[in-house]
Every structure is written in C-alpha cells, then in structure tokens.
Amino acid sequence: MAAKNIRGKRPSASREPQQVFANIKSTGRLVAGFGSLLLMTVAIGGRSMPPGGASESLASVVRQKGHVAEDERIEKQIFEARMHV
Numbered sequence: 001m002a003a004k005n006i007r008g009k010r011p012s013a014s015r016e017p018q019q020v021f022a023n024i025k026s027t028g029r030l031v032a033g034f035g036s037l038l039l040m041t042v043a044i045g046g047r048s049m050p051p052g053g054a055s056e057s058l059a060s061v062v063r064q065k066g067h068v069a070e071d072e073r074i075e076k077q078i079f080e081a082r083m084h085v
Helices: 017-022 026-048 054-084
Strands: none
Touching: none
C-alpha cells in the first residue's frame, strides 16, 4: 500500500509549479517573488563589476574625462587657427 500524506492523497514525484505555490499564502508568495528578484539583481550587479573593483573603474572615468578635456582644448586651438587664416 502506498504512503499517503495528511490529506489522504498520494504524494506525486513531480509537482507542477502551480501545485507547489498553491499551498503558500499570498504573503509568502510575495516574499518569495521579491526575494528572487533581489537575488537576481544582486547577481547581475556583481557580474557587471570590473575585476579591479569600484576604485579602478573610478580612476578609468577620471582618465577618460581628462582625455575629453584635452581633446576639447585641441579642437578649440584648431578652430582658432582656422579663424586666423
């Protein structure tokens, strides 16, 4: 004779997702949903971090801004030189 659970039904080997969440209250479902969303957000954020960390990426941004400023100065000098010709 097969074992029966509390409700007198035989436990199924593979449950459908609807059956798994059917016994959980709505608060539990919301907590599980937000928890999984938070976990995915943290995983994606951690994956997108550079290997050197935030300090290295900040230094890279500062270097790039310095290059942009230098490029703008050069463009201005070229424009002024063209105006004098």
